[in-house]
Amino acid sequence: MTTTHRFGTALALGALTMGLGSLQTAVAQSPHNFSANIGAVSNYLFRGVTQTQDKPAIQGGLDYEHISGFYAGTWISNVDFGSGYEFEIDLATDTFDVSSYSSPGYELDLYLGYAAAINDDLSFDLSAIYYAYPDGNDLDFAELGASGTWKWLTLGLAYTVYGQADKADGVKSGEAVFIQGDWYYYAALDFALPYDFGLELRGGYYDFDYNDGGNDYGHWGVTISRDAGEFGTFSLNYDQVGRDTYDTDPQFWVGWLKEF
Incomplete structure (x- = not known):
């Protein structure tokens, strides 16, 4: 994955968080709950960077x-990381190879975890997630x-325990390579507003284990959402990356999410 589940940046975590919320309303009827969701975004952002x-x-x-x-x-989404060429020079044999690469067409995530409330104000979530790009x-x-x-504040972190891209001497602008040892830290403030509106303020920092910190970056964003009942949830979003190694232009995007 180039570089931030998801439904864009805010609803990447949002789709999972909303799913956990549906559990709390369904447990009175059954110990098991199955749900589905579908959404659309004008730009899929993962931790601040378009996918x-x-x-x-x-x-x-x-x-x-x-x-x-x-x-x-x-969870599944279409992705597009772009295409281009890779160059490899072998000084020992004085050979020069050029190979082309193209983006996978989709991302497929598999996840599991455990979430519980300690009291009315405090809860926690432990999770494992595998990000797959089958093609x-x-x-x-x-x-x-x-x-x-705690109430309206969420603090979290993620640690990369496995990555197929285990050789990374550097990356192109706007891209990242995920290998073992990467850390991601994030925080979010969520507020319920009148008339079924919601406000989220969020930020994160990616600490990569390669390239001596040359590709670490921070990002932040804001989401205003509106629950439209059976028509789903609509959102207006802003995201920004704080390092010019990546695209630092403000990103404005809209989203829609419907749960069943």
């Missing part, structure tokens, strides 16, 4: 949740994550 070359994406997922707090699911080369990676929420 679709600033183009739209169609996304959706399936989730299982148990009254105990255990959950598992899958891509050496792009899959896996993370372990943990987060805690």
